[in-house]
Amino acid sequence: MMETVLTAENLKRTYTIGQTTLTVLKGVSMAVNLGETLSIMGESGSGKSTLLHVLGGLDNPKEGKVEFKGQSVYGMSAARRARFRAQNVGYVFQSFHLLPELDIVENVALPAMALHSKGEAKERAKALLSEVGLGERIGHRPQELSGGEQQRVAIARSLMNDPDIIFADEPTGNLDSKTGGKVLDYLFQLVEARRHTLVLVTHSQDVASRCTRELFLKDGVLI
Ligand SMILES: Nc1ncnc2c1ncn2[C@@H]1O[C@H](COP(=O)(O)OP(=O)(O)O)[C@@H](O)[C@H]1O
């Protein structure tokens, strides 16, 4: 039987700028199964990033509910939700989001600093960096690495706390297709080896095709 890790019910999200209200999500419902790799496709501006943020506990919807392993994500306090995210969720963003003043081991270890000792966190960070082929680069800062390498650092960071679910928002959107392909190889290899669940947003059919299931966001709903 398939186990559900995350459900979304009738999600609505609007943006109001001045007098104008833009309704981006118009009632999105979905379930994510444990261990699957799920892609969400859609045109630029269709609301993919908005949906991923709402699903990932980063952006409160106007209406609707997100449940993660039976717990209401937006029913908890902001402080509890932050801790819950740190323990259960990993993120990979299009623009890497690495901190330039930290070396790559510190960047990868960062999500674990509040949960484990610094020494333990750094050891695990080094092991993860080796797994994404960057074992020789520890001690380097993000800006000393190529875009593809920086995204591999971000992938290692997303795995730091052994999350149940990883959200990736156009993880290869800033990379050329060859580099992007290699980054995805690492991502899928690690996710599948550890039986993590992956929700990946992309506008590329080639990228979506690597997932076990594909959804499409159009006109504010999933089809
Ligand atoms: N913070 C914001 N304020 C106002 N409008 C926004 C904001 N974020 C996104 N939007 C708008 O919402 C729509 C969906 O954006 P987004 O979720 O980023 O789409 P996608 O990731 O599919 O390109 C776009 O029209 C975008 O301009």
Ligand SMILES: [Mg+2]
């Ligand atoms: Mg986007």
